[in-house]
Amino acid sequence: MSERVLERIRKVWALANQGEGGEKEAALRILEKMLSDNGMTFDDLLVEEKEKDFKAILNNDFDLRLLGQTYCKVSSAKSMQYYKKGKSVYFWATRAHGIETLSLFSLYKAALKKDLELLFEAFIFKNSIFNNADDGGDEKAKQELTPEEEKELLRIINMMNVVGRVDAHKAIEDHP
8 A cells, every 4th residue: 555545544544543523533434435445444453553651550560460451452452561650551553542541441430430439338237236325317317318329329339249258257366
């Protein structure tokens, strides 16, 4: 394929990435046809694109593991090349892979945070670790739950079935 054709494909690719609404959709249709006519795929375009640094702010090791897993899912790589500076992690990716990785990482991180909060509640209930202060719980128990609250409570109950119970008394007795 000539450099001229490849350059035209790159320009349409840029328009498809930066355009909005109908302009973007039209550019994608044209791009698909150009790629097909020249025996190329979208993956071929990604290979052509140079990698650059992308930055993610991480709070803990779980964030780094989640970012790495997300990057591997997006790029089909076996691992993520990165370096750290404080809470910032910089990883190398093509523009498309970098943007998709950061977008998905943000979604996954929010979902994981919510699930961890539910897991915490399940752990507290499973191990009977309660705040005994009177917080008007009886009054709260009399109120009907919303469908969303019922769903969340069911998830907590299901998580309780897989959370291990800590036998504090046995641990104290076994401790030298």
